[in-house]
Amino acid sequence: MKQDKTLLSFLNNNETRAIAFQVITLLIIAFVIYSGISNLMFNIEAREIHTGFAFLSNRAGFDINESMITYTPEHSNLQVFYVGLINTLVVAVVGIIFATIIGLMIGIARLSNNWLISKLAGGYIELFRNIPILIQILFWYNIALLTLPSPRGSFGFFDSIFINKRGIYVPEPVSEPGFVWVLIAFVLGIVLTVFMRRHFRQKHDKTGVHTNTLGYTAGLIFGLPLVVFFLLGSPMHLDYPSLQGFNFKGGRTFTPEFLALTFALSVYTATYIAEAIRSGIEAVNKGQKEAAAALGLTQTQSLKLIVLPQALRVAIPPTINQYLNLTKNSSLATAIGYPELMSAFGGTVLNQVGQAVEILGMTMAVYLVISLCISLLLNVVNKKMSIKGR
Amino acid sequence: MKQLVKFSVASVLALSAFAVQAGTLQDVQANGSVKCGVSKGLAGFSAADSSGTWTGIDVDVCRAVAAATLGDATAVTFVPLTAKERFTALQSGEIDMLSRNTTWTITRDASLGLNFAGVNYYDGQGFMVKSSLGVDSAMDLGGAAVCIQAGTTTELNLADWAKSNGIVYTSVVSDTNAQTLSNYDAGRCDVLTTDASGLYSMRAASNDPSEHVVLPEIISKEPLGPVVRQGDDQWFNIVRWSLNAMITAEEIGVTSATVDVVSNNPERERLMGRSGNTHEYVGLSSDWTYNIIAQVGNYAESFERNIGLNTPIGIARGVNALWTNGGILYSAPFR
Numbered sequence: 001m002k003q004d005k006t007l008l009s010f011l012n013n014n015e016t017r018a019i020a021f022q023v024i025t026l027l028i029i030a031f032v033i034y035s036g037i038s039n040l041m042f043n044i045e046a047r048e049i050h051t052g053f054a055f056l057s058n059r060a061g062f063d064i065n066e067s068m069i070t071y072t073p074e075h076s077n078l079q080v081f082y083v084g085l086i087n088t089l090v091v092a093v094v095g096i097i098f099a100t101i102i103g104l105m106i107g108i109a110r111l112s113n114n115w116l117i118s119k120l121a122g123g124y125i126e127l128f129r130n131i132p133i134l135i136q137i138l139f140w141y142n143i144a145l146l147t148l149p150s151p152r153g154s155f156g157f158f159d160s161i162f163i164n165k166r167g168i169y170v171p172e173p174v175s176e177p178g179f180v181w182v183l184i185a186f187v188l189g190i191v192l193t194v195f196m197r198r199h200f201r202q203k204h205d206k207t208g209v210h211t212n213t214l215g216y217t218a219g220l221i222f223g224l225p226l227v228v229f230f231l232l233g234s235p236m237h238l239d240y241p242s243l244q245g246f247n248f249k250g251g252r253t254f255t256p257e258f259l260a261l262t263f264a265l266s267v268y269t270a271t272y273i274a275e276a277i278r279s280g281i282e283a284v285n286k287g288q289k290e291a292a293a294a295l296g297l298t299q300t301q302s303l304k305l306i307v308l309p310q311a312l313r314v315a316i317p318p319t320i321n322q323y324l325n326l327t328k329n330s331s332l333a334t335a336i337g338y339p340e341l342m343s344a345f346g347g348t349v350l351n352q353v354g355q356a357v358e359i360l361g362m363t364m365a366v367y368l369v370i371s372l373c374i375s376l377l378l379n380v381v382n383k384k385m386s387i388k389g390r
Numbered sequence: 391m392k393q394l395v396k397f398s399v400a401s402v403l404a405l406s407a408f409a410v411q412a413g414t415l416q417d418v419q420a421n422g423s424v425k426c427g428v429s430k431g432l433a434g435f436s437a438a439d440s441s442g443t444w445t446g447i448d449v450d451v452c453r454a455v456a457a458a459t460l461g462d463a464t465a466v467t468f469v470p471l472t473a474k475e476r477f478t479a480l481q482s483g484e485i486d487m488l489s490r491n492t493t494w495t496i497t498r499d500a501s502l503g504l505n506f507a508g509v510n511y512y513d514g515q516g517f518m519v520k521s522s523l524g525v526d527s528a529m530d531l532g533g534a535a536v537c538i539q540a541g542t543t544t545e546l547n548l549a550d551w552a553k554s555n556g557i558v559y560t561s562v563v564s565d566t567n568a569q570t571l572s573n574y575d576a577g578r579c580d581v582l583t584t585d586a587s588g589l590y591s592m593r594a595a596s597n598d599p600s601e602h603v604v605l606p607e608i609i610s611k612e613p614l615g616p617v618v619r620q621g622d623d624q625w626f627n628i629v630r631w632s633l634n635a636m637i638t639a640e641e642i643g644v645t646s647a648t649v650d651v652v653s654n655n656p657e658r659e660r661l662m663g664r665s666g667n668t669h670e671y672v673g674l675s676s677d678w679t680y681n682i683i684a685q686v687g688n689y690a691e692s693f694e695r696n697i698g699l700n701t702p703i704g705i706a707r708g709v710n711a712l713w714t715n716g717g718i719l720y721s722a723p724f725r
Contacts (some may be wrong), residue, residue, distance in 0.1 A: 063545070065561045065563075073546075073553065165578055245532065246534045337564045348474075348539070350474070353540075
């Protein structure tokens with residue numbers, strides 16, 4: 001009798017029940033995953049679909065028009081993977097930089113006391129945030145193709161920059177032997193600037209005398225490399241684009257696919273960043289600004305020293321989330337044929353090779369790793385920015 | 391969108407263990423329609439008109455299979471697919487057969503778990519440029535930007551051809567036929583390359599066909615035909631012999647108008663199911679070939695109706711004529 005009672009109370013115990021339900025849920029999930037995978041293996045085998053990763057070392061055989069690393073159709077499918085990965089990262093980095101700049105400007109403009117500026121910024125946000133990004137990409141791409149002239153009627157600037165349907169062609173700097181010293185001078189300039197600033201900050205802390213370091217900084221970072229550059233007799237020349245046959249050759253080309261994609265992603269993501277910045281600034285207690293004014297700080301000093309440091313703490317986490325979204329949205333490039341990872345590897349290679357599971361698995365893993373890295377960065381920044389000692 | 395399609399295809403592949411077990415014929419008969427993957431729109435091969443009716447020579451192969459298996463050439467569910475989606479859709483069982491100007495290659499036949507059931511159009515890759523460009527040979531295309539559809543044999547052929555001829559080009563890839571064409575129209579590229587039949591079809595569909603020139607060079611062999619999943623021999627036979635029935639009917643001279651004429655030609659009587667028992671071997675009723683010819687027509691009828699000289703596309707029979715007329719179209723005998 002007594003034993004029964006113990007068993008009953010054991011079964012009625014909340015903790016026991018909670019654990020039991022969790023175990024059951026876990027078992028169900030494990031079963032679903034297991035049966036999915038074993039079904040997949042069974043089907044692949046039954047249909048005699050080729051499996052494995054040997055295709056990575058096979059010759060790709062198709063051309064890619066945009067690549068940061070050497071690529072010809074003779075290269076392997078693995079090289080296509082790298083080309084796509086690098087193109088994805090390029091779009092993500094360029095998009096993040098422009099989205100941040102635009103977002104910062106729009107976010108601050110949104111809070112402007114000037115009625116027109118504030119309304120324009122608001123209109124920008126409402127317009128671009130509420131149109132699906134895929135449509136925006138296709139829109140800018142087709143607008144660029146429809147409005148720009150053909151190569152023979154290009155818009156030219158100073159005979160060195162050309163704009164037409166095939167892209168924007170700019171002169172490309174080509175370094176000659178000895179240019180490496182200019183780079184060394186540049187790095188040295190940055191290092192010296194850090195020491196110089198520390199010196200003047202210590203001086204400020206000790207004596208209270210403020211020194212404007214802007215001139216020294218410019219001199220060290222830009223002046224020093226320039227001096228080295230001219231002393232070595234300008235070890236660099238520009239490769240100018242010129243019309244040869246059907247198209248421009250030489251220089252650096254930014255294709256309409258790349259431009260439309262990064263433009264659309266920047267403009268779209270900037271709306272969210274602007275809102276994050278606005279909410280950050282609005283989160284700063286009004287009393288803080290009033291106190292700054294009472295202490296005699298100017299508008300700029302108040303923004304720089306009091307408002308922004310506190311606003312950023314609120315604004316940075318959502319902004320980094322938007323960086324993450326931008327990176328993932330870059331896979332929409334497949335709609336306009338920009339050869340990033342999803343388009344070149346997850347699309348073309350998949351179709352030439354036909355191994356959907358391996359190729360999509362690799363593609364998903366890459367996006368996952370990139371996203372996890374960005375979240376890791378977010379956590380680090382968050383920890384650093386959070387209020388200490390409270 | 392595309393990712394969504396692929397993820398769902400992968401998950402369907404993962405969760406459809408039972409679909410593969412049943413025979414495709416039984417599935418088709420249970421559903422009352424053939425799920426046939428076709429191109430998203432290539433005039434003369436597979437295109438939907440304003441009322442949503444699909445026509446074209448690729449479409450006619452789907453209709454022939456439906457007539458053979460269900461006795462009704464209209465019992466087809468058309469699934470429009472891009473070049474990139476087509477094989478996964480077939481592998482995953484989303485469609486019963488693929489009839490989408492697909493080139494028969496050893497890689498596709500032997501490594502994708504698919505089988506090509508025959509050839510319904512012998513094609514080759516060509517180039518089309520705007521007349522205003524003043525180019526009359528593909529050899530003059532060095533440095534040109536080339537519009538091309540992603541994930542096709544065309545992409546591979548172009549790279550091979552350019553390499554062996556020392557021609558440097560820039561490729562501009564797009565996902566769909568429509569985007570490739572609009573890129574070419576907008577002047578994103580100088581030249582459009584795909585199967586010659588596709589070029590004729592696109593030229594016919596353009597505002598002013600005289601503005602475009604198809605260059606004389608044909609740089610590859612492109613045998614286009616219907617595809618089925620590997621491992622279902624009965625279904626494979628049905629698709630292969632439905633196509634063969636259309637070719638044999640042309641050879642014998644049976645058209646949709648003359649199916650009911652009884653003759654003293656034994657082969658014709660066998661084809662029309664009035665003698666012999668070949669229908670038992672493919673597991674269909676004795677009027678299966680009769681239904682194909684009566685409802686879809688023989689190969690010549692399908693060809694002339696969709697892409698022949700009297701259509702806007704205007705392709706001559708050329709290599710696609712019967713072997714008896716100087717072409718290479720040839721069916722194994724119905725015996």
